[in-house]
Amino acid sequence: MSEALVASQAAGTGTPVPAVSGARQFWRRLRAQRAALVAAAVVALLVLVALAAPLLTALEGQDPTTYHPSLIDSARGGVPVGSLGGISGDHWLGLEPQTGRDLFARLVYGARVSLGVALAATLVQVLIAVVVGIAAALGNGWVDQLLSRATDVIVAMPLMIMSLALLAIVPSSFPRPVLVALVIGLIAWGSPAKIVRAQTLTLKQLDYVSAARLSGWGTWRIARRELLPGLAAPVITYSALLVPQNITIEAALSFLGVGVKPPTPSWGQMLTAADVWYQAAPQYLLLPAGALFVTVLALTVLGDGVRTALDPRAASRLRVGTGRKREARAAADAGAPAKADVAAPAQADAGASANKEAKA
Template identity: 45%
Template sequence: MDTSSPTREIQCRSPWSLALARLRADRLAMISIGVIALMMVFALTAPLWAAWTGHTHHSTYPRTGLDESGLPAGPSGEFWLGADSIGRDVLVRAAYGARISLLVGLAATALATFFGVVTGVLSGFLGGWADAVLARGMDVVLSFPYLLVAIVIAVTFGASVPLTIVVIAFFMFAAMARVVRGQVMSIKEKEYIEAARSLGASTPRIMVVDVLPNLVAPVTVLASLLVPQAITFEATLSFLGAGVDPSTPSWGGMLNEAQEYYQTAWWYLLVPAGLLLATTFAFNILGDGVRDAFDPRTERLLNARRSQKPSKAAKATKTVKATKAAKG
């Protein structure tokens, strides 16, 4: 018996590599990543758009940006996507508005994720009075009329980007904490947690070493779904004048300014609305794709569909046999 042939090594794939492979196989998720990347490039290159057009985001050009009747000028060689009600470049302001929307969405989600994970882990793992206090605190935050409270805070302290990020993160972290709490309550009953306790591991070490790594998948999925909510929340607050500073370009503020011109200046409303819709839709599709990628049942469903779907060769063979049978 010839034993000189090399043996094939079987490599074990980690859950992250499997999830990444499933995500790559999801066409909609890949398209959504492309859209998000384009939006980020559009936001990062805002100064370049200002240089190419020769317009800044705060300068007004009443002579060329407004027509004879004082209405916003439409798309032209000077204003590629038209002008707004006071003669400012819509394209440049939309690019700077993309910076605000993406910054607020990502920063608020990061803050909400951090405090939500910390609160959820402490509540679910410690139990007892700590769980009772933290869980009731989550319920209180979730019961707030967040829009009214955000407006009151903005009126009291003044609208600004940092304040908007903090307000959005405050009202979002409770949703993250509640999901994390449920996951931790299930994880702490596992055998490896009991084994760690029997070996003398301390409670902080168990939470950091044994519990947190098992929360990466659900936290990643939920965080990807919270980003579009934060972007929409910021746009809503800016639309109502309670978000960022009105002098700072934002998609919500542009929508507020354009609501009186939707019949005479369609570009004024369409540009920020289209960008906001495309960004939030892409993040939602990506969140669904990430959720499916971390679900092992997704791969089984795909394999089942592939096994049920006949190959091209089988179809061709079946067609040839049917033709011969018809001729015979």
């Protein structure tokens, strides 16, 4: 979005001031939500950990696939030797039971797989949804009916059952993280496609779209130049909410044994065997489960904050009833006296009048 300068008169002066851009308004509304800022910081930290996984494991001196059988107590059924699951200076979060693989290395590399699969699946969903939704809204009657019925079929299709079936028949030689992302993206695009179609039908009725049509623009030029900018806000909002959903789906598929396969680390795949060891080595269950919980919670809160920041009506509702301090600040910014300052002289005049009447 361009930073167009709109000549407007400043309060009490004749100086033109630039209009606030949509991006600046978005960041201002997002900064007003502390929960969303905390969630954004958590998400940024998780992404940084995922990207820096090779560096972090190199600092520890471990990798996610090396076995350490000497550090496993076979007499106790494969429990790591030492206290707290084998935590030491060489193994910061302990060891995986039975195999002895480093738990910290598998956790940070699992973040790469879980976040990467979720983001790739979301990208596939959004691309298909935008194309299908715009085509259905701009096409003639039979195109709209055909695409709408196909979208209804996709929405009604049980995601987990279809994913299990597709992942079970694909050869194991195909890269599993890529396959999981494609399966989720190709099956779960129905709901965003409905949202894009409904929003496109609304935008079609606006004056600037009608003007573009009357000027002789083609359908796809109108879609590219006029409709896609208007679809950006709802698409970004829904995409932010799809990422935590896709992380949960990937974890569930890996937990069921049809997702990411060993030795590739994944939080869901780590949870597959963790239920057997939750008493002997509880950190093996708590660490991936806690990472999943924090990630999904942070992404959900951030997605809700993005939705509120992009929705002017929601932002205006947030400003209702915010207290006397914000009203005083707004009045000071506008150059008008606050309510308390206006009320104080009036109360003083009323008190003086009452004293004069009492003396009389």
